[in-house]
Amino acid sequence: MDDLLERLRAGLPAEALITDPDVTASYGNDMASFCAAGTPAVVVLPRSVEQVQHVMRTATALRVPVVPQGARTGLSGAANASDGCIVLSLTKMDRILEISPVDRIAVVEPGVVNAVLSRAVGEHGLYYPPDPSSWEMCTIGGNIGTASGGLCCVKYGVTAEYVLGLTVVLADGRLLKTGRRTAKGVAGYDLTRLFVGSEGSLGIVVEAVLALRPQPPAQLVLAAEFPSAAAACDAVCAIMERGHTPSLLEIMDRTTVRAVNKLANMGLPETTEALLLAAFDTPDPGADLAAVGTLCEAAGASEVVPADTVAESELLLQARRMSLTALETVKSATMIDDVCVPRSKLGAMIEGTAAIAEKYDLTIGVCAHAGDGNTHPVVCFDHLDPDESRRARESFDEIMALGLELGGTITGEHGVGVLKKEWLARELGPVSLELQRGIKQTFDPLGILNPGKLF
Template sequence: MSELVALLREGLPPESILTDPDVTASYAHDMASFCPAGAPAVVVLPRTVDEVRHVLRTATALRVPVVPQGARTGLSGAANAVEGCVVLSLTRMDAILEIDPVNRIAVVEPGVVNADLSKAVAAHGLAYPPDPSSWEQCTIGGNIGTGSGGLCCVKYGVTAEYVLGLDVVLADGRLLRTGRRTAKGVAGYDLTRLFVGSEGTLGVVVRAVLALKPAPPRQLVLAAEFGSTAAAGEAVARIMAAGHTPSLLELMDATTIEAVNRVTRMGLPDSTQALLLAGFDTQDPAAELAAVGELCRAAGATEVVPADDAAESELLLAARRATLVALESVKGTTMIDDVCVPRGRLAEFLDGVAAIAERRRLTIGVVAHAGDGNTHPTVCFDSSDEDERRRAQASFDDIMALGLELGGTITGEHGVGVLKRDWLARELGPDSVALQRQIREVFDPLGILNPGKVL
């Protein structure tokens, strides 16, 4: 038994320590493409805060890197193992400790699955809005680590806006409490927010106080078809400029529509170059749909289909939900990007991606949280075709450059991980990178927390 495993056993039960290489190898990757991963020395699955502290103390004593993991549904390699590391899976710390309707907070362990929390708070008439696509698998700890978003963000904001306070195990095993349980608070620097999106490089979240919202009325959805991306982009601009606040505003481009048609036989017309889905969960959503439908028509929509009820709304959303599977079926492998641009430049971005696809001879579908300007260009490629694989990887750089050129950011909600480390430096510039490095050193002077990620 290695010294590492022997020391870990002093504070963890044997069944919480995995060392079989076949098993530990299955913890090496999250869902990102093109991201290297090493082989973990060991995988630990603690059940208590004290066990996590023991893991960090052990790692500090032996100078062994620690890679925190949730459900590994991330798309930037942030949860990928590094060679010889301790993989620290928080999935077994999955208790919802408290739901408080008066103070509208939930207190949870990091391994709670997003959907489980959503269902639990719904029973109290409350909602935890952040809804990443992977919400049925992904954990709150992972959501906090990546600062994840979802469809609801256009109205309800991202994960960061729902994290009031954290318990964090620091690199040396100390337990830090940040933030508060109250609705407001400005006591000192905002360490809570610093941990959100830090991808496990500053500490390990073991408990979170989350803000909840009253459950909204059921949403009604409208679908609008457009003959050009420019028209769809114009509709998005008009909807937002007119002061509407949709609960979702999603866009699919022609490539995505075609893929969805092929897989689902939904029969969207071939002439449709862009499909816009707008949802409203206000008291009178039908009135909003009527107004937004008019704006879509004025922007050039070829067809506008407002749902009459929840069932019809779900049918319309089915097209959006089918996109990932549909795009995966095109070539077997996808690389899902995540670029956020000012929403006024959405059409330019879509046209730019289409040009990249043509130049690189690739199929790239774009789905976008259009209301936020947050796009997910999805590159479809055959990973066994070396040349196509290379072109796919090259298109990634093209897409990042395009996003920055349009005043956007290289990541709206998926995070940096290893995938976008170099591009992060380009977006931030050397002064910001230097400051961020120094902040990281404050929290992790030995460099054992998720090394090689983010910066």
């Protein structure tokens, strides 16, 4: 420990090092439940690429594990500390280095908060689409590490589609530049995509070149009430089959709606079994909402209410964004699943989750990015009740198994971390797992980068 601190101090300012055990313990974990976390030896908050390189050279020399962190809003334990590790918190590297309206790119450090970037590029008439529900807190580095998505994925895609290039500090401190600033480029293997979603296991992202879009018109939202989740999912299938391109298509089940109302008095309809939100940012969103409203009524919607103003639309979106927070208030703890299935299987996924909740006598609320089949079943339980905690874990596993049975994946945007290591192996199969471990070995031969995650 003394040798580690002495070497770190040789290349870092005093304020970049935190050694107080009470403070370092607060960096021990992200927001996931049921994920083991260790005690870090030290927390480092670098402000420059050179400082990150110094940390990695020191870690390599002493064979000390390094756990990179952003805002720790993750839900899979990917940012959890391991015993004796260096926690490398990148939140102080929070500069927007460049915004180019001509090239439609932004160059940013990893600690830039998603919402801060969105507002900054908006001042230039530009738009950065990936918008996780935690966008007011989560960082771009964390978004890249987990390949996160958001509410607008159905039209605009996920983080991976907007990362053009990266600057990465490797495990031994070398600096790697991947990708490009150009609109096109296919030179060599796509190492940029390899790092997106790697959860800090291959290198430390210290700079990112991000693609931007022109700012779209303000979107209007429609809310449709359904007597069943199956009917709401039928409406989703009809909307997509008819060729509509909503900027947002989200489902909240009855449990979620009631939790949001209880938390924020939003006045959402508690008698509904499923609330579908559809939005359009087209030149004539009213016409698009009318067409979608007709499809919702044909699918069995009991009421369809289009918002008349952008302000009303924002209230509905606020309700959806606070869904996970609201469900956290139902019981003392939650496990938030992240299973993505083909859109055609969305109804089966939600109904199957309801059956699992009944089987285990648990409250499981479901909100979903319905447009891309990404469901977020939230298992609510009392963490002080051993039996209820056991049932929560078993129900979580059954939900993931159901997703795979329906042709889906164990994670659409939250990542694997600690929580889903076993399930990653099941989804990938032995050949893919062997190759991915080989990639990890190439980039991190000593195994010091975020050990115990993914594999």
